[in-house]
Amino acid sequence: MAKFHPELDLLTEYAAGSLSLAQAACVAAHMNYCEQCRRTAGQLEDLGATLFDSLQPEAVGDVQLNAVLARLDDLPPLSYTKVEQPLAGQTPALLQRLMRGDFADLVWKKITKTLSISYLSTGDPGYEFALYHIKAGGKIPEHTHRGSEMTLVLEGGFSDANGSYHQGDFLFREPSDVHAPTALQSEDCICLAVLDAPLKFTSWKHRWMNPFLSLRAG
């Protein structure tokens, strides 16, 4: 079960529908693993409904009602797919759709000996939405962020100076937090990372790469 969660203000923006698409998709993917956050988001949606119920109504005439009633006949027959309860340990359906397959089917770009990145397209022009594959025991060179970074562990796990993170754990890093995540020794780690500005490697050994790390948003 996930131990690290989005803060309440992120969940509030998620429930209010005011979070950017890429970030909302990452929070949604975390909730796939986390019943507590699903519950909290439900409460926050109840709050939204309470605010909605107390809006000052705007007049809607019978013309509108009749127009809608007339359109009911044109609708395809009632059909809906039941929302599947997320299965523990499974890659969130939302990501499977964006990946159009499995991790193995993706194009991975090799960054270092132990780190490869695969960029997924959400259509959100403000954020890069990418999967990071770190080999077991591999290290992401120490880096800082020019913007914010959301990370969600999908497979395996990693640790940094602040703790160790496993499947379903969610991290939010503000600009200028410096860290050097290392994958667990036992297995490869796959994470989802959502960035609004490129990473910036801090060590002299990797700094030369910085100019090549442009944001791949969209």
Added chain:
Amino acid sequence: MSEQQEGKSDQWKAPSGRRTDEWSECLNLIAANEDRAAFTRLFRHFAPLIKAFALSGSNLSATVADELVQEVMLKVWQKAGAFNPEKAAASTWVYTIARNCRTDMFRRLQKFDTPLAADDVSPEQEGEEPFSQLQSRRSRERVREMMKELPADQAQILAKVYMEGKSHAEAAGELDLPLGTVKSRVRLALQKLQIQMESYSYG
């Protein structure tokens, strides 16, 4: 508003004797019999709220707002079969449909090209455990009562975030406040409304 008026729908009794509310019952009638009278009742209640929601804090024209009303109400009709009164409150369910339709509409207007619909990212919630109507109604009544007690600055931020769909950063920009102030007002408001997470560590 008097408690009597406010509680009208709450005191409505389903034929089964199980306490439910008028809007859940309308949704069930639509799902079972494509009941247009029930749909009309829902429309008269929710359409004016959806229109108000469409117009809050946005520069949508009245025509586009009317379009959104139609879109949401058609979705309500189509999805009624997926509504489960044991697991969700009808007003929350309608609100989340309206929220998602509005998000999709904004993205269409901005020519945002995405493979994801708002529904994919924030589907209507299905509660985990059978949801207690009574308990949830109590908690919503409590929230509604406590909302009246909120200081104006906190209520204003909640309205911006929820009804106008503004991010905390956008709200801060519009109100000319530091982002930290906006966040702490949201936090204080949620604390007063007793919405919180269980003991947590944040990533």
